[in-house]
Amino acid sequence: LAPVGAALIPLVVIHCFIALWFPMFGRVGATFFEMASGAFVVAAKLASDFDPHWVLPGPTPLQAAGLALLAGVWLTRISLRARIMGTAMLLLLATAEELRLRHPLETGQARLTFIDVGQGDSTLIETASGHHALIDAGGAILGGPDPGARAVLPLLRSLRIDSLDVVMLSHPHPDHYGGLEAVLTQLRVRELWDTGQACAEEPSGAACQLIERARRRGTRVVGPRELCRKPRSLGPLTLRVIAPCPVFDEGFGPNDNSFVMRIEHGARSVLMTGDAEHDAEAQLVGTRALLHADVLKVGHHGSKTSTTAPFLKAVDPWLAVISCGRGNRFGHPHPDVSARLGAAIPNTLRLDEVGGVRVLSDGHRFTVDAYDPRVALRR
Numbered sequence: 001l002a003p004v005g006a007a008l009i010p011l012v013v014i015h016c017f018i019a020l021w022f023p024m025f026g027r028v029g030a031t032f033f034e035m036a037s038g039a040f041v042v043a044a045k046l047a048s049d050f051d052p053h054w055v056l057p058g059p060t061p062l063q064a065a066g067l068a069l070l071a072g073v074w075l076t077r078i079s080l081r082a083r084i085m086g087t088a089m090l091l092l093l094a095t096a097e098e099l100r101l102r103h104p105l106e107t108g109q110a111r112l113t114f115i116d117v118g119q120g121d122s123t124l125i126e127t128a129s130g131h132h133a134l135i136d137a138g139g140a141i142l143g144g145p146d147p148g149a150r151a152v153l154p155l156l157r158s159l160r161i162d163s164l165d166v167v168m169l170s171h172p173h174p175d176h177y178g179g180l181e182a183v184l185t186q187l188r189v190r191e192l193w194d195t196g197q198a199c200a201e202e203p204s205g206a207a208c209q210l211i212e213r214a215r216r217r218g219t220r221v222v223g224p225r226e227l228c229r230k231p232r233s234l235g236p237l238t239l240r241v242i243a244p245c246p247v248f249d250e251g252f253g254p255n256d257n258s259f260v261m262r263i264e265h266g267a268r269s270v271l272m273t274g275d276a277e278h279d280a281e282a283q284l285v286g287t288r289a290l291l292h293a294d295v296l297k298v299g300h301h302g303s304k305t306s307t308t309a310p311f312l313k314a315v316d317p318w319l320a321v322i323s324c325g326r327g328n329r330f331g332h333p334h335p336d337v338s339a340r341l342g343a344a345i346p347n348t349l350r351l352d353e354v355g356g357v358r359v360l361s362d363g364h365r366f367t368v369d370a371y372d373p374r375v376a377l378r379r
Contacts, residue, residue, distance in 0.1 A: 060158075062097050066090045102160045103128075106362075110237055110265050114297065114357040115155060116371065117147035119325030119332070120175035123272065123297065124155065125263070127235030133166035135261075135272060139178020142329075148179020153186055163188040165234060167219075170274030171258040172198035172207035181210060189219045193241075196223045197248045197257050224248060224259075231264075236363065238264040242289045243280060255300060256280040262293060266363020271315055273299040273306075281311035291315045294366060294379065295359055298322045298341070302333020302350075312344050318379055319347040319359075319368060326352040347377055 059067065073086040105111060105128035115122040117138025125133040134156075138147035156162075167189050169177050183189070192214050198207035215221050228245035231238045243260040244252075258274025271293035276284075277300055284291060296317035299306035301324040320341050324332040333350065341348045347368075349357050355371025368377035 059094075060097055060101065063094050066094050066097075098160070101158075103130075104159070105360075108236055108362055110235065110361050110363075112263070112270060112295075112359045112361075113155070114321050114323060114351060114359075115151060116351045116356045117151050117179065117323070119301065119328045119330070120147060120179070121170065121274070121297075121301070121323045122147070122152055122179065124152075125234065125237070126159070126161075127237060129235035131235040131237075132161050132164050133168065133234055133239075134164055134183065135168045136170050136176040136274075137179030137183050139174040139176060141175045141178065146179055146182060148182035152179055153182050156183075156187065161187070164190065166191050166193060166232075166239075168193040168259055168261070169195070169207070169211070170272070171195060171254040172202075172205070173254055173275065174206070176274070177207050177210060184210070184214045184217070184219065189214065191220045191222050193222050193227060193259065195244060195248045195254075195257050195259060197254055200248075236265060240264060240290070242291075243276070243284060252279060255305075258299075260284065262290060265361045268361050268363060268366060269293040270295040270297070270359065271317070272297045275300040275303075275306070277303070277305040278308050278311075281306065281308050285310050285314050294318045296320045296345075298333070298337070300332075301328075301330070302337045303330070304334035304336055307337045307340060309340060309344075312340060317345050319349065319366075319377065320345055321357055322348065322350045324350060324352050328352070349375065 067090075070087060070090045073083055073090070076083075078086075105126065107128050109128045111126045113124040113126070115124060115138070119141065120138030121136040122138045123135040125135070134152070137152045140146055164183075164187055167180065167183065169180065169192065172195070184192070192211065194211055198205060199211060202208060211221060224241065224244055224247050227241040231240040233239070240262040241259060242262060244257045248257040255275040255277050256279045258276045258280065259272070260274065260276055260280070261272045263270040263272065269292070271291060273296070281299070291311070291314040293315055294317060296312075296315050296319070298320050302322045322333050324330075338348070349368075349370060351357065353372070354375050357368065357370045357375070360367040366377070366379040368379075369375055
């Protein structure tokens with residue numbers, strides 16, 4: 001599309017100049033502009049008909065600089081042999097960069113990225129063995145750009161991830177499932193983990209329809225009864241679903257029926273809580289579930305109905321991560337929750353303040369950084 005799009009701007013300028021100073025020729029300029037804009041629309045339509053799995057990811061800054069340098073090499077007057085050698089070297093460097101992107105982790109490592117999707121949740125799990133999982137994908141509950149298409153998919157493309165072993169829908173609320181449509185249609189997804197509440201209670205609802213479309217595309221839908229039976233492996237990680245088990249509780253709403261999952265990597269662990277509130281937290285504490293974790297994804301974006309003192313004591317995390325949108329109308333995180341976290345644990349990171357957060361683990365140590373370069377934690 002670039003050649004057609006690039007032609008539109010000068011044609012507009014030329015047409016405006018002709019129409020202003022030589023009105024009698026304005027109709028001719030308009031004809032050429034109409035032809036170019038029509039070609040752009042046709043090209044866009046053809047591009048949209050391609051298999052979405054063939055989308056070519058954009059170059060990294062290093063690769064883009066290499067391409068620019070390559071163009072400069074061929075515009076110089078040096079010998080053909082020197083041009084070919086320069087081209088070979090630049091292509092070799094671009095290939096090395098591509099391999100680095102496709103294999104970013106060392107053997108045995110795993111990385112969690114808490115993605116900044118505004119007022120919502122989304123977490124990417126990567127392993128050095130090439131296994132990938134995604135928990136939720138945000139959702140534009142108040143309108144505006146789709147975070148699945150604008151934040152989650154670009155991140156996956158930049159990491160050269162074109163398939164996912166697991167997508168977990170923590171619970172059927174639009175700020176968690178809204179962005180999944182883009183992910184499920186653009187990437188190959190082997191399994192979709194679903195609590196089962198959406199289709200049981202509202203089979204014609206948006207969440208259930210999303211799940212059914214994924215099923216028709218060949219994605220296997222897995223529910224709590226199977227997931228609670230035994231932990232799942234994802235490369236070096238153990239994914240242990242601890243709620244809702246063995247099935248969702250009909251007396252609870254979607255928040256308290258959120259998937260609660262403990263991600264274990266050697267001696268380190270992360271607890272994902274979806275939007276679980278005080279009823280679910282009390283039930284988990286009361287059943288003496290295995291809750292202790294080094295990292296806690298704070299429930300319900302830091303709402304006052306979550307992260308109770310007994311639950312926080314049972315988890316006893318070193319780091320808490322709150323996924324909330326900047327200036328959100330819900331007042332998340334609630335001051336009481338922030339105060340409890342500040343008094344009980346050493347580190348709390350809010351995505352509305354520091355951007356996306358990455359937790360790198362080798363099974364023994366954690367390294368934490370964020371979009372904000374001032375964030376650098378070690379454990």
